[in-house]
Amino acid sequence: MNEAPLSFEAAAFQCFVRGLRGVWRDEAYRGSVEAAQRAGSDEPAEIERKARHSPAYSLYSWLERHSQQFKYYGRYGVVRWMEERKDTLSKVLEEAAKRHPQRLQLDPALELPEYVRAVDTHQHGGGIWGDAADAFAYxxxxSAYSFSLFNPRLPMDLYAATAQRLAPQAKEVLDLGCTSGGSTRALKKAFPDAKVTGLDVAAPTLELAHLRSLEADLEVHFRQANSEKLPWPRASVDLVASHWLYHEMPPAAVRRSLTEARRVLKKGGGFMAYDMYLVPGGAIGRWLQAGYAARNNEPFAHTYAGMDMEKELEAAGFKGIEMKIAHPEPSPEVQAGALPPHRTHFMTMITAQAA
Ligand SMILES: C[S@@+](CC[C@H](N)C(=O)[O-])C[C@H]1O[C@@H](n2cnc3c(N)ncnc32)[C@H](O)[C@@H]1O
Incomplete structure (x- = not known):
């Protein structure tokens, strides 16, 4: 299960980075919010201009960018760590691909979208689609900790429970942008009798998803495909779900993906997207979110938050659209639309039915 365990020194280094993240999330965040409040503006750009020189915000923004780089590329950063073990990790994936090969369908001819190739998402140089080392590093x-330090299992539980409520009888389920399949396995556990397929554009991460599903003894299928062009026939799927996908796609690509989801769904089938979308906290929340998107190389987190998803879903042929902040650590402040006492990702659950 753990093919490249971190040494004592590497684990200690990652604890140090987590500690830095804690300062970012708590003290530096609170000081930044105070500086923004003093700025007294409803415009994120104006808040940025006025708060820029506050020591707390300088620290906050520096930590937001650089603690991520330490995590990946510091002396014991995980990308570096996996890179040095790449040959072994590639072999592990090759061997796994030979077991139940019908469950892993790669498409070497698939062209990676420009927006995936061009952005070092999360500051991961070259992205997670390069090779085995990238997949294991991601x-x-x-899995060790999300950017805002919440327990990564919490969102999965909510994802699975919402899917069950939305399409209790589902027999054909797609999980778009599945990466190493954490969200796909959560869906398989929720729908043990269904055919559950995780899709991603990145081959190495699908190979890793396949390995992890074999280890978990779950019959999950993985297919290399672009969510903008789903290799499924019209009206053949009961549920199309995604976790953390659309904030990584530009608006035109999100739009094509919604149209495709509607095409493959049966009438009344469920659509669900769990991602950063609604931003509570008014102008200060939008300022923090735009800064996060820029500093962590997630440019489309900003454009996705600017889309009118209700309108987009209606135009794509959905009805019964609901969206609400559904943060994995339920906090009354966040649910009510206020800034929480510490910096966190604001997760939104969007659900709809194919009209
Ligand atoms: C943040 S990760 C998703 C995490 C995953 N769902 C989980 O729960 O662990 C986003 C994934 O979307 C994939 N992706 C980006 N654009 C895509 C597209 N157009 N079609 C399919 N996958 C895409 C990326 O390769 C990446 O693996």
Missing amino acids: ETSS
Whole structure:
């Protein structure tokens, strides 16, 4: 299960980075919010201009960018760590691909979208689609702790429970942008009798998803495909779900993906997107979110938050659209639309039915 365990020194280094993240999330965040409140503006750009020189915000923004780089590329950063073990990790994935090969369908001819190739998402140089080392590094970094330090299992539980409520009888389920399959396995556990397929554009991460599903003894399928062009026939799917996908796609690509989701869904089928979308906290919340998107190389987190998803879903042929902040650590402040006492990702659950 753990093919490249971190040494004592590397684990200690990652604890240090987590500690830095804690300062970012708590003290530096609170000081930044106070500086923004003093700015007294309803315009994120104006808040940025006035708060820029506050020591707390300088620290906050520096930590937001650089603690991520330490995590990946510091002396014991996870990308570096996996890079040095790349040959072994590639072999592990090759061997796994030979077991139940019908469950892993790669498409070497698939062209990676420009927006995936061009952005070092999360500051991961070259992205997670390059090779085995990239896939393992992303898995280690996201399973050890999310950017805002919440327990990564919490969102999965909510994802699965919402899917069950939305499409209790589902027999054909798609999980778009599945990466190493954490969200796909959560869906398989929620729908043990369904055919559950995780899709992603990145081959190495799908190979890792396949390995992890074999280890978990779950019959999950993985397919390399672009959510903008789903290799499924019209009206053949009961549920199309995604966790953390759309904030990584530009608006035109999100739009094509919604149209495709509607095309493959049966009438009345469920659509669900769990991602950063609604931003509570008014102008200060939008200022913090735009800064996060820029500093962590997630440019489309900003454009996705600017889309009118209700309108987009209606135009794509959905009805019964609901969206609400559904943060994995339920906090009354966040649910009510206020800034929480510490910096966190604001997760929104969007659900709809194919009209
Ligand atoms: C933040 S990760 C998703 C995390 C995953 N769902 C989980 O729960 O662990 C986003 C994933 O979306 C994939 N992706 C980006 N654009 C895509 C597209 N157009 N079609 C399919 N996958 C895409 C990326 O390769 C990446 O693996």
